[in-house]
Amino acid sequence: MAAGKLYVGRKVRDLREAHKTTQAVFAERLGISTSYLNQIENNQRPVSATVLLALADKFKLDISDLSAGGGDRLVSALAETLSDPLFANYIPSLQELKLVSQNAPGFAHALINCHRAYRQRSEQLSSLDDRLDEQILVENTPYEEVRDFFHFVDNYIHDVDQQAEALAQELRLAEQDTFTTLSQFLGSRYGVRLRKDAEVHAAIRRFDPVSRELTLNQYLPAPTRDFQIALQIAQLHGAETIDAVALAANFKTQEALEICRIGLHNYFAGALLLPYQVFKDTAAELRHDLELLSARFGASLEQVCHRLSTLQRPGAKGVPLFFARIDRSGNITKRHSATKLQFARFGAACPLWIAHQAPGTPGQIMRQLAETPDGVRYLCLATQTSKAVAGYRNNRPTFTLALGCEITYADAFVYADDLDISNQRGFDPIGVSCRLCERRDCASRSVPPLRQKIAVDHHLRAMIPYKL
Structure with missing residues (x-):
C-alpha cells in the first residue's frame, strides 16, 4: 500500500x-x-x-x-463517537476527522467526553428502569478517565520511565538477584523491613508507614512478589515525580487522581524491573520471544507484554504493538495500541479474533494472521494466563493476553518464522467490533453495524437473517 x-x-x-x-x-x-x-x-x-x-x-x-499513532487513536475514538445513531444525520469523512483531531485535539477530546457522559446517563436510566437492584451498571467515570489518559499519551510516561530506569542502573539490577537487591535497597534507603504473612488468605501486600514494615503474602509467585516490592519503591522513591504527572493531568475528581497514582506506581514498578533500553535491546535480540523474555527478566508474561506496549520513547521506540488483557466474560480490562488497530470503547471485540480462542488452549501462545476492513494486516498473538496466590481454595482468575503488530514488523517476531505472510488468503478477516465493522458477509456478526441499514427477505435465509 x-x-x-x-x-x-x-x-x-x-x-x-x-x-x-x-x-x-x-x-x-x-x-x-x-x-x-x-x-x-x-x-x-x-x-x-x-x-x-x-x-x-x-x-x-x-x-x-x-508517526500517526496518537492521531490514529484520536481519529478512531472520534469516529466511534460519531457513529452513534445520535449523529445519524452527519457522517464525517476521514479527512474531516483528521482535520479536527490534528487542528483541534482539545475539541475532539471534549466531544468524546461529552458523548461518554451521554451514554453513561442513558445506561444509568435504563438500569434504573429495569430495577436491577438499583445498581448503576456502567463503568466508573474515574477509571475511564484514567484509562483514556494513558491511552492518549501513548502508554508511555517519560519522566517516570526515566527515573525508574536510572534507579535500575544505579542498583545494577540486570546483574543482581532482583528480590535481594530491591529488598536491600528498601532497607538501606528507606528503612523498610520485609516480613512474610503465612495466612493463606492474607492480602497480597500491606505496608505500615509507622513501623516501616512491608508485609507480603508468602504464597505469591516470584514475579508478583518482586513487582510488589518494586511498587513499594515507586511509592517512596518515585512519589514526587508521580504526583507531578498525576496533578498535571487535571483530572475531574479526586477519585481519578488516586486511580492514576495507582497506575503510575504500577508503571514505575514495571519500568524498574524491565528497564527501558536493556529490555528493548533484549526483546530485539530474542526476537520478542515472550517466554524467553519472561525467563530472562524473571517476570510474568503479562508484565512482559504490558512493558512491550510501553516502548514508545521519542527517538528510541520499540516495535509499535497493540496489547490487551481480556477476562473470561470478554471484557477488555487493559488495552493499548500503537498501531492502526484501535479497540472499541463500547461493546465486545470481534469474535473472529484469536484472543477468543486462547482459553481453549491454556499454556500455548496462539498465532493469527489477520486483516481489518481498512486493509491493514497484522500478526496477532494470544495466550491464557492466570493471576492467583498459591492454594487450592484460592480464586484463580484467568485472562487472555493479546499482543500483535502490523505485518511489516513481523520479521522482528520469532512467531512469524514459519508463516506465509505473502499469501493474502492466509489472513483472517477481523474487525474492531460488530457495531463498527461493515463487512457484509460475516457469519459471526452479532449485531448490524450502526452506519448501515438492514434489509430483510422473508423468503431467503443466510447465516445472518438480514442483508446490509
Whole structure:
C-alpha cells in the first residue's frame, strides 16, 4: 500500500512557536515560501520529504515522533463517537476527522467526553428502569478517565520511565538477584523491613508507614512478589515525580487522581524491573520471544507484554504493538495500541479474533494472521494466563493476553518464522467490533453495524437473517 500523506500542521506550528520565530523567518530557514508554511500549519497541504529533512536538520525534529499513532487513536475514538445513531444525520469523512483531531485535539477530546457522559446517563436510566437492584451498571467515570489518559499519551510516561530506569542502573539490577537487591535497597534507603504473612488468605501486600514494615503474602509467585516490592519503591522513591504527572493531568475528581497514582506506581514498578533500553535491546535480540523474555527478566508474561506496549520513547521506540488483557466474560480490562488497530470503547471485540480462542488452549501462545476492513494486516498473538496466590481454595482468575503488530514488523517476531505472510488468503478477516465493522458477509456478526441499514427477505435465509 502507498504511504499516506503526512498532515502535521499542529506539530510544525508548535515547533515554530517553541523557537519563537515568525512564519517568515521559519519558512526562510526551511527554504520554502511563507504561504506554503501557512498551508502546512493549517493542514491544507501535506509535509513533503524535503521539508521533513529540513525540519530535522535545522530544528532537530525527531521524524519518528511524527508517526500517526496518537492521531490514529484520536481519529478512531472520534469516529466511534460519531457513529452513534445520535449523529445519524452527519457522517464525517476521514479527512474531516483528521482535520479536527490534528487542528483541534482539545475539541475532539471534549466531544468524546461529552458523548461518554451521554451514554453513561442513558445506561444509568435504563438500569434504573429495569430495577436491577438499583445498581448503576456502567463503568466508573474515574477509571475511564484514567484509562483514556494513558491511552492518549501513548502508554508511555517519560519522566517516570526515566527515573525508574536510572534507579535500575544505579542498583545494577540486570546483574543482581532482583528480590535481594530491591529488598536491600528498601532497607538501606528507606528503612523498610520485609516480613512474610503465612495466612493463606492474607492480602497480597500491606505496608505500615509507622513501623516501616512491608508485609507480603508468602504464597505469591516470584514475579508478583518482586513487582510488589518494586511498587513499594515507586511509592517512596518515585512519589514526587508521580504526583507531578498525576496533578498535571487535571483530572475531574479526586477519585481519578488516586486511580492514576495507582497506575503510575504500577508503571514505575514495571519500568524498574524491565528497564527501558536493556529490555528493548533484549526483546530485539530474542526476537520478542515472550517466554524467553519472561525467563530472562524473571517476570510474568503479562508484565512482559504490558512493558512491550510501553516502548514508545521519542527517538528510541520499540516495535509499535497493540496489547490487551481480556477476562473470561470478554471484557477488555487493559488495552493499548500503537498501531492502526484501535479497540472499541463500547461493546465486545470481534469474535473472529484469536484472543477468543486462547482459553481453549491454556499454556500455548496462539498465532493469527489477520486483516481489518481498512486493509491493514497484522500478526496477532494470544495466550491464557492466570493471576492467583498459591492454594487450592484460592480464586484463580484467568485472562487472555493479546499482543500483535502490523505485518511489516513481523520479521522482528520469532512467531512469524514459519508463516506465509505473502499469501493474502492466509489472513483472517477481523474487525474492531460488530457495531463498527461493515463487512457484509460475516457469519459471526452479532449485531448490524450502526452506519448501515438492514434489509430483510422473508423468503431467503443466510447465516445472518438480514442483508446490509
